Amino acid sequence: SQTIHQWPATLVQPVGSPLSLECTVEGTSNPNLYWYRQAAGRGLQLLFYSVGIGQISSEVPQNLSASRPQDRQFILSSKKLLLSDSGFYLCAWSAIIAKNIQYFGAGTRLSVL
Amino acid sequence: GIQVEQSPPDLILQEGANSTLRCNFSDSVNNLQWFHQNPWGQLINLFYIPSGTKQNGRLSATTVATERYSLLYISSSQTTDSGVYFCAVGRSWDTNAGKSTFGDGTTLTVKP
Numbered sequence: 156s157q158t159i160h161q162w163p164a165t166l167v168q169p170v171g172s173p174l175s176l177e178c179t180v181e182g183t184s185n186p187n188l189y190w191y192r193q194a195a196g197r198g199l200q201l202l203f204y205s206v207g208i209g210q211i212s213s214e215v216p217q218n219l220s221a222s223r224p225q226d227r228q229f230i231l232s233s234k235k236l237l238l239s240d241s242g243f244y245l246c247a248w249s250a251i252i253a254k255n256i257q258y259f260g261a262g263t264r265l266s267v268l
Numbered sequence: 269g270i271q272v273e274q275s276p277p278d279l280i281l282q283e284g285a286n287s288t289l290r291c292n293f294s295d296s297v298n299n300l301q302w303f304h305q306n307p308w309g310q311l312i313n314l315f316y317i318p319s320g321t322k323q324n325g326r327l328s329a330t331t332v333a334t335e336r337y338s339l340l341y342i343s344s345s346q347t348t349d350s351g352v353y354f355c356a357v358g359r360s361w362d363t364n365a366g367k368s369t370f371g372d373g374t375t376l377t378v379k380p
Contacts, residue, residue, distance in 0.1 A: 187365050198272075198354055198370030199311075206365050214367070243309060254366035255299035255318070255358060259311040 157182035161246045161260030168267055174219075174233040176263050178246030181227065186248040188229040189257065190221055193243040205229060241267045270295045274355055274371035281345050281378050289340040289374045291355030299358035299366055300331055302340050305373070306351050314340070314353075345378045352376070 158181045168174060180186050187206050191199040201214045203221035211221050218237050222230045229246060243264050247257040271294035281287055291300075302314040315322050315329040317338065322329055326345075331338040342349055352375050356368040 189365075189367075191370075196372075198372045199356070200370070201367055204365045204367060212365070245309075245311065249366045255301070255360055255368075256313070256316045257301065257356075257366060257368060258313060259303075262309045264309070 157248070157258070159246060159248055159258060159260040161263060163263060164261065165264045166266070168236050168265065170238055170267055171235050174231070174236050174240070174265070176231040176244055176246075176265075178229040178231075178260055179227055180248045183227070183248070183250060185226060185251055187251065187254055188223060189247040189249075190229065190231050191245045191247065191259075193245065193262075195242075199245060203231070236267045238267050241265055270297065270357055270359065270369045272355060272357055272369050272371035274353075274374050276374060277372070278375045279377070281376070283345060283347060283378055283380050285345050285378075286341070286343045287345060287376070289342070289353050289376075291338040291340070291357075291371055293336050293338075293355075293357045295359065296333065296336070297357040297359050299356075299360050299368060300338055301356045301368065302329055302338070303354045303356065304349075304351050305354060311354070342376075345376075347378045347380055350376055350378045 189204045190202045205223045245262045246260040273292045303311045319333045328341045352373040356370045358368040
């Protein structure tokens with residue numbers, strides 16, 4: 156069966172520091188991958204999605220970037236964190252043949268201080 | 269982009285009560301999912317239901333795509349049903365990715 160791993164679970168970082176969040180999927184090949192951010196009390200906002208290695212689409216302008224160095228690995232990065240980058244970050248995947256059904260990781264709570 | 273509106277924003281029930289959560293969306297979609305976010309933040313898939321009706325135990329969902337709404341029914345609610353329920357919709361006819369727009373959710377509290 157397929158599983159999705161996301162780490163770390165929580166992270167506290169100072170303003171101006173770099174960021175790297177990692178997401179990996181097991182048990183499937185060539186998945187679509189997604190990064191979402193959830194602000195407190197709100198729904199999820201799609202940040203990036205990828206349909207293949209090296210293929211990244213950005214949905215909103217921001218201080219973050221994403222990369223997909225391997226088929227089942229998706230990384231969210233920042234060179235210098237801002238206070239406004241705080242939030243709950245979730246990675247998701249969907250199968251190519253069932254692209255509309257997304258499955259989510261456990262998320263990373265990021266606090267930028 | 270598509271607008272998604274969920275109602276009510278908050279709902280408090282006694283254990284055993286039934287409830288109906290609503291999701292309205294502003295444009296035609298071919299992708300609709302209902303999720304339950306537990307207190308630890310994990311999003312749990314409930315239904316993939318771009319149209320029609322589905323049931324899974326005490327939960328059922330109906331989507332009337334032509335009228336642009338979906339309903340989630342919870343019967344005989346339990347305290348473990350507490351959390352936030354999200355509706356997510358998308359239009360993916362012209363893309364390989366199943367991009368979704370989320371509503372702001374309904375926060376359900378079930379009291380013992």
